[in-house]
Amino acid sequence: MPFWYFAGMDLKSCGYCxxxxxxxxxxxxxxxKICKKCGQTLPAEAYDRWPSSADGxxxxxxxxxxxxxxxxxxxRVIEKDKQFRDDKQKLKEHRYRWTRRIVQRSPDPIxxxxxxxxxxxxxxxxxxLQDIDIAENLEPDDYPIY
Structure with a gap:
């Protein structure tokens, strides 16, 4: 069909039908409509609005x-917790330590x-962690010569 045939039309493929x-x-x-994930038949109001969809x-x-x-x-919480524990263990193995520093001296210090x-x-x-990574991955040829 010629291009002008579609002028003024907003054609879209419906992902549902x-x-x-x-x-x-x-x-x-x-x-x-039927949910593509759970397969339940639900009213349209049970689906979030989605402007790019043909039915919205x-x-x-x-x-x-x-x-x-x-x-x-x-x-993500599980992965973040695992990364935190791995980092904490790596820092401890390389003799890094955490300490509290006083930011503001007062009756209720910060x-x-x-x-x-x-x-x-x-x-x-x-x-x-970057220094530890570099130290753990040194090749014999990478050691500094004094």
């Missing part, structure tokens, strides 16, 4: 989206935590 629809005539609504709604119900988000959050290297100098955690 796989039809090509003209959105300039109004939304292409499926009510009720997601193809996964709100409950499945919430469950997926919660599972992802839980997994403290902050500082990381000290084996020589007692304050360093950032990122710098300490």
């Amino acid at each position: 796989k039809e090509t629809v003209d959105l300039s005539t109004g939304p292409h609504i499926h009510d009720p 709604r997601r193809h996964v119900c709100s409950q499945c989206v919430t469950d997926e988000s919660a599972a992802g959050r839980a997994q 403290f902050r935590w500082a990381l000290l290297d084996p020589q007692g100098q304050e360093v950032s955690k990122e710098q300490a």
